Amino acid sequence: MSLTCCTPIQAARPPLPVQSLGALRSSFADLSSFKVHKAQASRRRVVARRASTAVHASEALNLVKNVALFFTPGALLTAYAWFVLGKGNLADGLSRLLTVLSQGYLNPNTGGENIPVTEGELSDLAGDQPLFVNLFNFFIECGGVYKLAFGPKCFIVVSDPVVFRHILRENAFNYDKGVLAEILEPIMGKGLIPADLETWKPRRRAIQPAFHMAYINSMVQMFNDCAMKTSTKLERLTADPSKTAVVDMEKEFYNLALDIIGVGVFNYDFDSVNSESPIIDAVYGLLKECEHRSTFYLPYWNLPLANVVVPRQRKFSADIKFVNDELDVLINKARANRTVDDIEALQNRNYDEVSDPSLLRFLLDMRGEDATNLQLRDDLMTMLIAGHETTAAVLTWALFGFAMHPEIQEAVVSEIDEILGDRKPTYDDLAALENTRLLCAESLRLYPQPPVLIRRALEDDVLPGGLNGDPNGYPIDKGTDLFLSVWNLHRSPYLWDNAEEFDLGRFKRPNTNEDFNGAWAGYDPEKMGQLYPNEYTSDFAYVPFGGGPRKCIGDQFAFLEATSALAVLLRRYHFELATTPEEVGRAFGASIHTENGLKMKITRREGTQPAGFSGGVSTAAAAPGCPAAAA
Numbered sequence: 001m002s003l004t005c006c007t008p009i010q011a012a013r014p015p016l017p018v019q020s021l022g023a024l025r026s027s028f029a030d031l032s033s034f035k036v037h038k039a040q041a042s043r044r045r046v047v048a049r050r051a052s053t054a055v056h057a058s059e060a061l062n063l064v065k066n067v068a069l070f071f072t073p074g075a076l077l078t079a080y081a082w083f084v085l086g087k088g089n090l091a092d093g094l095s096r097l098l099t100v101l102s103q104g105y106l107n108p109n110t111g112g113e114n115i116p117v118t119e120g121e122l123s124d125l126a127g128d129q130p131l132f133v134n135l136f137n138f139f140i141e142c143g144g145v146y147k148l149a150f151g152p153k154c155f156i157v158v159s160d161p162v163v164f165r166h167i168l169r170e171n172a173f174n175y176d177k178g179v180l181a182e183i184l185e186p187i188m189g190k191g192l193i194p195a196d197l198e199t200w201k202p203r204r205r206a207i208q209p210a211f212h213m214a215y216i217n218s219m220v221q222m223f224n225d226c227a228m229k230t231s232t233k234l235e236r237l238t239a240d241p242s243k244t245a246v247v248d249m250e251k252e253f254y255n256l257a258l259d260i261i262g263v264g265v266f267n268y269d270f271d272s273v274n275s276e277s278p279i280i281d282a283v284y285g286l287l288k289e290c291e292h293r294s295t296f297y298l299p300y301w302n303l304p305l306a307n308v309v310v311p312r313q314r315k316f317s318a319d320i321k322f323v324n325d326e327l328d329v330l331i332n333k334a335r336a337n338r339t340v341d342d343i344e345a346l347q348n349r350n351y352d353e354v355s356d357p358s359l360l361r362f363l364l365d366m367r368g369e370d371a372t373n374l375q376l377r378d379d380l381m382t383m384l385i386a387g388h389e390t391t392a393a394v395l396t397w398a399l400f401g402f403a404m405h406p407e408i409q410e411a412v413v414s415e416i417d418e419i420l421g422d423r424k425p426t427y428d429d430l431a432a433l434e435n436t437r438l439l440c441a442e443s444l445r446l447y448p449q450p451p452v453l454i455r456r457a458l459e460d461d462v463l464p465g466g467l468n469g470d471p472n473g474y475p476i477d478k479g480t481d482l483f484l485s486v487w488n489l490h491r492s493p494y495l496w497d498n499a500e501e502f503d504l505g506r507f508k509r510p511n512t513n514e515d516f517n518g519a520w521a522g523y524d525p526e527k528m529g530q531l532y533p534n535e536y537t538s539d540f541a542y543v544p545f546g547g548g549p550r551k552c553i554g555d556q557f558a559f560l561e562a563t564s565a566l567a568v569l570l571r572r573y574h575f576e577l578a579t580t581p582e583e584v585g586r587a588f589g590a591s592i593h594t595e596n597g598l599k600m601k602i603t604r605r606e607g608t609q610p611a612g613f614s615g616g617v618s619t620a621a622a623a624p625g626c627p628a629a630a631a
């Protein structure tokens, strides 16, 4: 790799462990065509240039295909972009021009004159790797806080736990979701994730109590029943012992997670594990569009007529209308059966007897909560999207990590056999499955979803310098856009031993780095009172669910869901990778989920019960929408 460090601050940084370097070399081998120039200017600057003109040409072609379609005086503007705006290739010129036109400003001032700068063109980043993977390289080169000045926009990239803590918790209300809110607003409206602070505060206060203990317990029963539905499907697929069943488990996890979130949020059974339907198509269309918008460089969908002329935007308009109409029907139906009560009374209901335990029901029944249909729809849509792909990704990567490590398989499966057998797990059982939980936790460390959190400063602020940064901190201006790279944080060689390694025991060991001079408290497993290691146990070095007031509201829901699904499936089946690990790894690099799926050879484990639970632990009725598990 030709990237080198040059500044005094970087030279003072501890050398990378050999293992990390090896892994970095292989992970980022294709970045070796980057060339770094060292500049001794007062402002440190790293200029990266991509050498391959072939890549430039194909990127340019793709971008032109995407934008020229609707950009009416295309030829004129292309020429303007390329020749008048100057440097880079055609794609770079178009990127600058379109962003200027659609967002109305050029190179906003981000303050932070003393922040190391990584500067280049859009095409420098648009290689085979997604943006967040490239950002790791620049982190190693420039430090825990640096400016990314590629194309027309400038972001500050954060990879340091002390700075994460400042932005997410200590000065959290100085930041909103910025670019992310702009991207998600057409889909989630004013739902919790994109909401401005004024909208967010009362909605968070209203929704938080809905995730109470009785609800979570009732959800655990539903998770088990839905996971059993997947197990029953695998039983069918493995029925013929003369044939090896190869199943795309990523797809199965996406279906399972969709069924679960539908029931948990609005008591709607998509039944996507077993069937296909227009509503499932439309929801998947929206999820794909969310991914597309959050990873595409140019917000072309904001341009006039984009939703008429661009086929994928036409499909998006149709999908969102379809899903919104369905949600309206569900909300109106639930509204018609409203039985209003105080929060405490609602939380103390006997959930074994409640036919509709969903969040929607709780929000409608809560006294004093008179959210409009529009606000409820935004909240439901947000949770549908926030709770689906994220959980499916954890399951996919946990199974990948499991399949890759025989010693992990042994530790996880023997624990499930011992604690559960074929019994239906309760909350306490899932809490006792330490190895299965740590399997999920380690997957979330190496493959965090989302890999980057986005913020915009509402007022001027001073960011802490972090490890080896400026001891006086970094002043930033109001309006500054920030990428908080969870990916970098979770793989940081300054925070984790053998950071690139999938290690089930990692979160059982304490960990610290004295170079922080006490500014970072390190990781302490003794603090782990909850189901999973989090921002408190790691002092903001491990934040798969974010941290501070805007932390994920569904963290327990998701963690229990993933643990339950793995417990049910790993007990009953052997899973063996049907493709090479490199293929899976490469696919991950190309997308936020695996591109070719996670193909697994599946065989039944003898002596287990694949199509039902045994042993009478749970007395809970089967969750609505999911089949009653055999007792």
Ligand code: HEM
Binding pocket: 192, 193, 204, 382, 383, 384, 386, 387, 388, 390, 391, 394, 449, 450, 453, 454, 543, 544, 545, 546, 547, 549, 550, 551, 552, 553, 554, 555, 557, 558, 559
């Ligand atoms: C493994 C699964 C999940 C992961 C990794 C995850 C991750 C996250 C992260 C990192 C955030 C913070 C975003 C930020 O600070 O910008 C967040 C927020 C959020 N998540 Fe999750 N999430 C998961 C599952 C869920 C589920 C199941 C639900 C709902 C049932 C949910 C609902 C939300 C909501 C509503 C927010 C916004 C919270 C707020 O701003 O107040 N998430 N999630």
